[in-house]
Amino acid sequence: MDLKDLKCVVAIAETGSFIRASEKLNMSQPSVSARVRTLEENLGLRLFERETRGVKITQEGQELLQHAKVILRQVSEAEADMVSYRSTPVGLVRVGLPTSLTAMLAVPLLERCMHDMPNVKLRLVESMSGYLTQWLRDGTLDLSVTFGSNPPPDIEVEPLAREDLLLVGRSNEDIEPYLDSDGSIPMARLSEIRLILPGPEHGLRSLIDTQTRQQAVPINVAIEIDAFNEIKRLVTKGLGYTIMSSAAYNDGTQWSLGAATIRRPTVSRVVNLATLSSRSLPRASKEVALRIKETVRQKSQGEDWFASAIISSP
Numbered sequence: 001m002d003l004k005d006l007k008c009v010v011a012i013a014e015t016g017s018f019i020r021a022s023e024k025l026n027m028s029q030p031s032v033s034a035r036v037r038t039l040e041e042n043l044g045l046r047l048f049e050r051e052t053r054g055v056k057i058t059q060e061g062q063e064l065l066q067h068a069k070v071i072l073r074q075v076s077e078a079e080a081d082m083v084s085y086r087s088t089p090v091g092l093v094r095v096g097l098p099t100s101l102t103a104m105l106a107v108p109l110l111e112r113c114m115h116d117m118p119n120v121k122l123r124l125v126e127s128m129s130g131y132l133t134q135w136l137r138d139g140t141l142d143l144s145v146t147f148g149s150n151p152p153p154d155i156e157v158e159p160l161a162r163e164d165l166l167l168v169g170r171s172n173e174d175i176e177p178y179l180d181s182d183g184s185i186p187m188a189r190l191s192e193i194r195l196i197l198p199g200p201e202h203g204l205r206s207l208i209d210t211q212t213r214q215q216a217v218p219i220n221v222a223i224e225i226d227a228f229n230e231i232k233r234l235v236t237k238g239l240g241y242t243i244m245s246s247a248a249y250n251d252g253t254q255w256s257l258g259a260a261t262i263r264r265p266t267v268s269r270v271v272n273l274a275t276l277s278s279r280s281l282p283r284a285s286k287e288v289a290l291r292i293k294e295t296v297r298q299k300s301q302g303e304d305w306f307a308s309a310i311i312s313s314p
């Protein structure tokens with residue numbers, strides 16, 4: 001089996017025809033057919049079912065197709081990576097950003113990358129941290145910013161910062177009755193508050209449940225909704241309070257809400273740079289990863305984000 005064999009498998013699967021595959025590959029139809037026939041004989045498997053109106057890929061062929069796409073993409077990236085060392089980095093880099101950090105990180109990251117690497121195209125994808133991890137796995141993303149300290153075995157993370165979470169209400173006046181003399185809210189007082197939070201599958205909710213359970217603080221989750229703006233809308237209407245990061249609270253939108261940090265103990269989470277363990281990053285992705293670290297470090301020193309940078313060991 002070689003790269004030409006894999007290219008034939010991909011082309012036939014995508015076109016549904018040996019003739020159209022040969023045209024796409026600029027090869028003769030007999031050559032394509034011979035390659036696939038020899039490959040099937042060597043593997044002892046049927047990869048395609050020949051039908052009157054074309055070909056249909058078998059289950060075994062589908063398995064090989066997934067491997068072929070990954071291998072061909074890695075070869076392409078390796079070639080581009082070597083070429084890129086002759087000049088500035090070049091290529092497309094797909095980066096996932098959690099919804100709560102997008103407003104804070106997206107624009108400065110884009111500006112930094114455009115200034116330093118004009119030949120790199122950056123595609124930013126916003127979603128919940130759990131979805132971003134899955135998209136790293138299936139190759140939809142090259143890099144992602146995620147949360148948490150216990151990543152799946154196939155995901156490699158580098159901690160970048162630790163951010164504190166806030167209790168957010170309709171106004172500062174609504175928050176004030178729960179404040180201590182230092183202006184913060186003891187975690188124990190969360191048991192007195194009607195909360196509006198995402199469902200249990202959401203990473204933020206899982207974190208809150210875990211940390212309050214560890215402190216034996218029962219919480220009253222009156223409304224569950226996995227829609228960030230709708231949570232803010234409900235809080236604005238006075239239907240309850242929520243817990244979110246300061247980056248989400250200071251996202252530059254029109255919402256006018258009150259907030260205070262949760263203390264004794266602090267509710268916090270780790271912000272990571274995540275990659276797929278089994279995949280070697282091309283040069284462009286490595287350079288974007290460096291800019292992500294720089295952007296997070298710079299933002300963690302500002303006043304709008306209650307976060308502290310985590311300095312990795314050399």
